[in-house]
Amino acid sequence: MTNVRVACLAGLLLSFIAPGDAVAQASIRDGALQDWIALKDTMLKIADAMPEDKFAYRATPAERTWGEQILHVAEANVNQIGRLGPKATPPVINMKATSRTEILAALADSFDYGTAALTEQTDRTMLEAAASTRFDRFMGPSVKARVVYFVIGHTWDIYGQMVVYLRLNGITPPASQRF
Helix, strand or coil: CCHHHHHHHHHHHHHCCCCCCHHHHCCHHHHHHHHHHHHHHHHHHHHHHCCHHHCCCCCCCCCCCHHHHHHHHHHHHHHHHHHHCCCCCCCCCCCCCCCHHHHHHHHHHHHHHHHHHHHHCCHHHHCCECCCCHHHHHCCCCEHHHHHHHHHHHHHHHHHHHHHHHHHCCCCCHHHCCC
8 A cells, every 4th residue: 555545545534633522432442452462361361371380291293392482472562563663662582482471471572562662653653654663574564553453463373373272182272261
């Protein structure tokens, strides 16, 4: 999408958000932040569900280990959220980590970085072009809101894989547990 198209789209969308208008109550930034925080809770619960002695478990030889799946999410979070151009300092993710404690901390830190970056945004800035990086190959030039929802979708994809890992180990995923 060209910068002209992005600007036109942003202008069109913002024209619907007038002070005092019912639509003004809906916020792009606030919705993204709410979804991000809820996803953090879901991911921390599923990541925590696997016992430490299973963090090296792989569903098949070609798959990532449980710990690598979590680190992959953390790295993707940091890389994609960095496209928002936040002032917040990104955490350093040790992609070679093997300890449960370090891996879970990396995941939490990546979501905290995303929360800080989203908090810096406004509805208007969420419609601005995201910074270009080597990760454009996944989605091309995009507005910031699209980047956020791309990484959320990516994380849900990995979540689905993690559900299978748990079930293959006889563990019911936290979201599926009945109380």
